[in-house]
Amino acid sequence: MMPPTSSAPHSAGSAGALLTDARLGKKPAPRLRRYYLEPGLRKELPKLHQILAVDLAHVVMLAERGIIPATQAARLVDALRDLRADPEARLRIEPERGSMVLQIEAHLTNAVGESDAGALSTGRSRIDQGATVRRLYERNGTLAVLDRLVALQDALLALAARHSRTLMPGYTHLQPSQPWVFGHYLLGFANKIHRAFVRMLEAYHHLNLSPLGTVGGSGSPWPLDRRRTAALLGFAGLVENARLGRDIQYLADIAAAACLIMNEINDLATDLQLWSSNEFALVELDAGYCGTSSIFPQKKNPIALEGIRTAAAQSMHWFSNVLALCRGMGSGDLAMRSPGHVDAVFETTADMTDLMTGIIETLIVHPSRMGARAQLGWTTASSLADLLVHQGTLSYRQAHHAVGAFVRHCVENDVAVTDATAGLFASVTGLDMALTDAEFRSALDPATFIAACTSQGGAAPEQVDALLRAAAADREADRSWLDTEQHRLASCNAELDRAAEILAAARPAGSHHHPDLAHE
Incomplete structure (x- = not known):
């Protein structure tokens, strides 16, 4: 209004x-x-x-x-x-x-x-004045996004720490693949959100330069102190070439970074919506982030996740719109009218990131169901193939064929993975693994599989703990930068107020400006 x-x-x-x-x-x-x-x-x-x-x-x-x-x-x-x-x-x-x-x-x-x-x-025009205003406004928007990214890292790390040993089934093509650890899965997103922070921070550095004093593109004959106004307004430096005062290519950096943030939280929302369905029932959204149906009384609809996914779909045009505007500018002044969708980039990205933070903070996880599902679907079949290779008689591809044939036999004959035996494997494949049935079943046990995943970045307990520590350090570095920058900007604002107060004191005693006719 x-x-x-x-x-x-x-x-x-x-x-x-x-x-x-x-x-x-x-x-x-x-x-x-x-x-x-x-x-x-x-x-x-x-x-x-x-x-x-x-x-x-x-x-x-x-x-x-x-x-x-x-x-x-x-x-x-x-x-x-x-x-x-x-x-x-x-x-x-x-x-x-x-x-x-x-x-x-x-x-x-x-x-x-x-x-x-x-x-x-x-000593100024609407060109450099408007460009400066836009950068200040967009700086606030970028800082808001960065703040929300750190908060989401906090939520992901807290949930990952609680579930650093929680087994779950992994999926590729929506089919069971290998056992996962839920905390390990969440740490993957914490890493992505940290990378998103770094990416947006790089865009921030391109944004936080002052165009004030570039005037119409050739500078000014007035003895302007551009560094003084830049410091008063909290800019880290100058747009050095006056020709670039009206440049908005930095918005492409911001739009690209924001699109990727929306893509990351869309992936997380998609997984959680699938896993919260009755068919999976691995997780459940807190009721405060759900809706219900006007006709189906049993429904608990994950509308918060749907909202994120809808916003993510709409975000895909942000980057292309900025590029289209830049392409249309030439040497003209289309940038005088700031691209209308840019404000939505900051608001939508910050809001949807915050919404995801709330979802993660209150997410209901069903560890026992996750663990039970990890036992199904032959998720440790690759472990059996690895064991054959370790015995030294087969290549991995040969072992892969043998285990695949064994799984097909069991599926077609309704033999559950928990009922499979070394003798059955030998009779189906003609390969004697020289294992007891207990050793054979241990090879197919999800917990045994995870404990063996000790390669760097793997899902074994000691690796998950190391990933937690590294992600926490990333989060602390992000928060530290943000706190330092916000303190710096507050100091710049205080300096502007102080300088203005000094000037105001130069007004002769008893001197008053004219009545504000706009109030009449």
Whole structure:
């Protein structure tokens, strides 16, 4: 929702003429206002805090460099801080004026006069101002995603630790493959989420560069201190070449990283939805993350998982949309209108990651059923083939054929894996393994199979414990970086407030800015 709008005629005494008056001599057409200006303002409105931060940092720099007088800067700082205190209530939007920077200029004109308000445009354009605002807003969105990724790692590690010894059936092609350990499975996703953090962090480094001061693409004749405004706004560096101030290719990095995050949580959601079905019943969602049916009273529908999968499907266009926009830009200014779907990238990715965190934190696991299912489906047949190879008479492929024929015989004759014997194996395959029936069954035991999976990264207990420690270290490194960065940004914001306060103190005693006519 936009703040109140006005259709009153404009004059020099009422925030001055429209920007378009001098060159175009005509107000925006109603259709342009409805279909272009008003939607653009609605997209800018959530970025109002960032817009005002950029304005404040720019004024501070202009004053510190002696580009505008300190007293003029003080009046601007007062007016900007007053607006910043409650912008949605105090800023009157007049769509025919154009973008939000012009709305604020009109507000400042009413507050401190046209001369002071116009000084804010010294050494900048809407190109670099808008690009800076977008990067600040997108930085917040990226940090929110990174924070949610760390929280999901926390949840996955906690559940993995509780189930570091829980046997379950593994599946390929939805058919039983080998025994798995549920904690080992979860650690795989913890690793993926850590990699997603690293990938998004790399995109963050490309994002967190200041374009302010690149102006129209060739820089400025004014002695701007771009590093000062970058520091006040928390940027880690500059967009060095002024030609790249309006560049949005960094959004492709963010969109790609976000798409991959959505892909990871989609895979986890797909597995959990399948395994929570009545046919598998290995896990169960907490009732708080389920819905029910208007007709089937028995239903406990995993709607949270379905929501994640739906959002993941819709996320697949994010990357291609950014690339399409970049391709269409050439040397023009399509980026002046930020791609509308980008805000959804941050919101959807953060929200769905948070939703998955809640699902994992409350997931109901059925270890006994998992263990029982791990005994079925001949999941340790490869272990039997390995044993034949170890006896030194067959290659693995020969052993694979022999065990495959034995499994087919047992399935066709309704012989359960727990009833199979060494004698039966010898009679079917013609191979005498010289094992007792107890030794033969031990070779087919899932726990024995897992205990033997001691290769690095395997599912044996000592390997799972090592993976837990490594994943916990990754999580701690991610959290440490995030905490440090958030502290750094808070310090930058405090420095901006301090610098603005110093400027405000330069206002002569008893001097006040004009009444805010936008309140009348």
